[in-house]
Amino acid sequence: MNEKQGFKFFAVFLNMTWFALFVLAPGLMVVGISFLTRDISTFFAWPLTLDHYRELVDPVYAKVLKNSLVYSFNTTLLCLGIGYPFAWFLSRAPGHRRPLLLMMVIIPFWTSSLIRTYALVILMKANGIINTVLLAAGLVSEPVSMLYTDAAVYVGLVYSLLPFMILPLYAVLEKMDIRLMEAARDLGAGSFQVFIHVVLPLSLPGVMAGCIMVFLPAMGLFYIPDLLGGAKTMLVGNFIKNQFLTAGNWPFGSAASVFLLLLMVVMLGIYFFISTRFNRSQES
Amino acid sequence: MPVVCLNNVSKSFGSQQVIDNLCLDILKGEFLTLLGPSGCGKTTVLRLIAGLETCDSGTILINGRDQTRLPACDRDVNTVFQSYALFPHMNVFDNISFGLKLKKIPARQIQERVKETLALVKLAGMDNRPISQLSGGQQQRVAIARAIVNQPLILLLDEPLSALDYKLRKQMRLDLRHLHRKLGITFVFVTHDQEEALTLSDRVVVMHNGSIQQTGTPKEIYETPVNLFVADFVGESNIFDARVTSTTGPDMEIRIQGVSKTVQNRRGFKKDQAVKVLLRPEDMTVERTKDQCHRGFLPGQVKEMIYKGTTVDLIIRLDNGQDIFVTEFFNEDDQDIFYDVNERVCVSWIKGWEVTLPHE
Numbered sequence: 214m215n216e217k218q219g220f221k222f223f224a225v226f227l228n229m230t231w232f233a234l235f236v237l238a239p240g241l242m243v244v245g246i247s248f249l250t251r252d253i254s255t256f257f258a259w260p261l262t263l264d265h266y267r268e269l270v271d272p273v274y275a276k277v278l279k280n281s282l283v284y285s286f287n288t289t290l291l292c293l294g295i296g297y298p299f300a301w302f303l304s305r306a307p308g309h310r311r312p313l314l315l316m317m318v319i320i321p322f323w324t325s326s327l328i329r330t331y332a333l334v335i336l337m338k339a340n341g342i343i344n345t346v347l348l349a350a351g352l353v354s355e356p357v358s359m360l361y362t363d364a365a366v367y368v369g370l371v372y373s374l375l376p377f378m379i380l381p382l383y384a385v386l387e388k389m390d391i392r393l394m395e396a397a398r399d400l401g402a403g404s405f406q407v408f409i410h411v412v413l414p415l416s417l418p419g420v421m422a423g424c425i426m427v428f429l430p431a432m433g434l435f436y437i438p439d440l441l442g443g444a445k446t447m448l449v450g451n452f453i454k455n456q457f458l459t460a461g462n463w464p465f466g467s468a469a470s471v472f473l474l475l476l477m478v479v480m481l482g483i484y485f486f487i488s489t490r491f492n493r494s495q496e497s
Numbered sequence: 498m499p500v501v502c503l504n505n506v507s508k509s510f511g512s513q514q515v516i517d518n519l520c521l522d523i524l525k526g527e528f529l530t531l532l533g534p535s536g537c538g539k540t541t542v543l544r545l546i547a548g549l550e551t552c553d554s555g556t557i558l559i560n561g562r563d564q565t566r567l568p569a570c571d572r573d574v575n576t577v578f579q580s581y582a583l584f585p586h587m588n589v590f591d592n593i594s595f596g597l598k599l600k601k602i603p604a605r606q607i608q609e610r611v612k613e614t615l616a617l618v619k620l621a622g623m624d625n626r627p628i629s630q631l632s633g634g635q636q637q638r639v640a641i642a643r644a645i646v647n648q649p650l651i652l653l654l655d656e657p658l659s660a661l662d663y664k665l666r667k668q669m670r671l672d673l674r675h676l677h678r679k680l681g682i683t684f685v686f687v688t689h690d691q692e693e694a695l696t697l698s699d700r701v702v703v704m705h706n707g708s709i710q711q712t713g714t715p716k717e718i719y720e721t722p723v724n725l726f727v728a729d730f731v732g733e734s735n736i737f738d739a740r741v742t743s744t745t746g747p748d749m750e751i752r753i754q755g756v757s758k759t760v761q762n763r764r765g766f767k768k769d770q771a772v773k774v775l776l777r778p779e780d781m782t783v784e785r786t787k788d789q790c791h792r793g794f795l796p797g798q799v800k801e802m803i804y805k806g807t808t809v810d811l812i813i814r815l816d817n818g819q820d821i822f823v824t825e826f827f828n829e830d831d832q833d834i835f836y837d838v839n840e841r842v843c844v845s846w847i848k849g850w851e852v853t854l855p856h857e
Contacts, residue, residue, distance in 0.1 A: 390582065392578055392580060392582040393582050393584060393585075395549050395569070395576075395578070395582065396576070396578055396582035396583075396584070397584075397595070398548075398549065398568070398569040398570050399547055399548075399549065399569050399570075399574075399575060399576045400570075400575065400595050400596035400599065400643070400644075400647065401570045401571075401596050401599040401600060401647070402570055402595075402599055403568075403570050406599060410584075410595070411584060414586045415585070415586055
């Protein structure tokens, strides 16, 4: 075995080990626990049961799921509405300025999103920065209640997930052939028609990737509804967290996790199905 | 009345002047070619006419109306792009009908016109093919169809043949000429390939550094280039330094490499003026010699003989060290055009076949 092959083996081995230890093993444990029985002292115990999955179908929990889907859907829509124009201007900015603008999108990632969520709390609370400024400017006579509203939860979700929408959109828009837009203009299309008939259809892979990358995490980001929405808004993420940390019902929390995982797998499956068909129709 | 008038048009990109005070009239129905090396501004002229670029100064009249500031989508002009720029997410039919649909033409009429146009570009029955399944030549034809289906006033073609292989390129040239005759649309064609320009066009515009060097029929461009750039860029040329020794009526005596020769004086050259004499390889005559050359013949030695089927190309080193290029055609009177390498020869030309330009 020569040096190069040795390195290749080492690199792959390291990755696979990491993956097995920290992704595969915990995942399998969650799946395993979801079939066990709840136990107060040891968290879970024999015998095997399907009760937790049966419980999930209960209307109370179905409502939590529906609630989550609505939140995730709206968040995705908001991110798309803000992220698309943003990614567009980013991709059309002069080449030498793009790295800086891109950095500004990425820099927030360097801070924990939990800390950034606390920062939002400081901004939005009754005696927070925004209210102080508004009061001082005489724009309002008493503090506006922003924290613990639906809007606050959306602000938090959109703020945290926007980069995940911008980056895949930027990737497709930046690669888009300007000559296709020129050809459309040449054939009589105004700006809006160029967008509808050429830019939008060609950026669909990026739109889909961005939506997936916002929609799926939005279901699981439990601390944002917790911190910004008060404990009022119950999403799947919060529900799972509560089962593990508050109710001490690990098997039920695991079952909910597995359900969420399956939901994501199905959605990713649909995404890959559509995107491979899209690519095939473009290349082949 | 010209269909397009470019009046004193200038355009720069940043600090680089691309088009410099250019004036050009394009006549209705003609096949006009903009010819020049890459970076000479020919594509920019095309984009200015299309409206994809706006000029810094000057005016552009299309069909007599000032359309200098009119956006591309409102001009009655369509372009065939160099890279075709076909929409990858649409099939052949949707690509071609793109412009018609935007004009809100009834669906049945669109069907008919697309069908007719497909037949015209020899792609009948290909309506539903995805673009990705077409060969380069077929994509080229779709790009042409997508433009001409709109029946524009002017069709702009930006080096449309450059991506095709030699054989296909020759075929497409013929097809383009045929199409031009059939449609009667004004064609403005951009190319850096002088052969393409000469074979296709009614008129050729030779450009260099953002300005026009010469405008004329292919014959005028080839036979009477107005300056050294045109002579050098279009076709092969042998260029000699010479000096006028005397002038007599329409003729003059020049001293060329120590040899006296009588040539025509078309530009009113004066005695003692330095001139450049240009000769096309096929305009030169070669004679074998044992010793001295006749009057007006330049002595030299064959360096290379290249057999080309219909012609024989000779590279001859003249006695002053200059290499020249001579093409001899096979003909029945003179079978003997094969020369030995290093054979002594004398080279001349028939008076009047030369082009004399002032020394630049």
